């Protein structure tokens with residue numbers, strides 16, 4: 695039995711949902727509410743001491759961290775492979791995962807929080823806000839830098855540059871491999887890893903950043919045709935659906 699603890703709107707959760715759906719697997723969703731900080735409840739922290747989603751529980755075994763979860767799923771359910779079996783290609787696939795985790799995945803948090811997620815914290819006084827920040831085992835510093843007023847221009851610029859770099863690199867990769875996917879003909883966990891960041895950019899009104907990137911545009915259009923896309927991005931999974939228009 696596969697159980698996934700996740701937020702509807704979390705990009706890291708969306709990676710895993712897309713991967714599970716591509717593989718035709720059934721899972722039980724445990725949707726946590728970020729606005730109630732359910733990821734910080736003691737029961738959940740026993741599963742995931744980082745206080746982050748997603749967490750997969752498979753036959754009682756707890757697996758955390760979205761890319762680790764995707765690779766785990768691929769190993770346990772290899773019938774529809776999403777990681778190349780060839781060792782060199784597998785290393786290239788992991789290279790993409792690490793790049794996405796280091797560059798666009800952290801970067802997308804900045805406009806997401808600046809435009810939407812900050813709203814849950816704006817009305818808190820300084821002490822209450824600091825308590826909320828301190829409760830987050832891996833995100834205290836990030837929340838403190840955001841505060842109730844938002845990130846600095848320099849932090850936002852750096853995030854946007856990183857998002858643009860990833861757009862450019864994926865566009866070039868799809869051209870180099872001949873597409874339709876990042877690694878060529880095989881849809882891999884690398885595609886699953888990047889998709890939620892690009893879809894979030896779209897939701898945030900940043901699609902102009904790939905106006906002149908035809909390969910990336912084709913990649914995004916093709917992935918939206920997958921049944922797994924609708925299983926991942928159902929109603930309520932976009933920030934604009936949860937919060938209304940950007941501030």
Ligand SMILES: N[C@@H](CCC(=O)N[C@@H](CS)C(=O)NCC(=O)O)C(=O)O
Nearest residue numbers: 704705706746747748759760761830
């Ligand atoms: N490296 C982790 C990161 C997970 C992560 O950052 N999750 C976010 C949602 S995308 C979260 O749970 N945030 C809770 C919070 O900000 O308190 C993974 O890939 O699973």
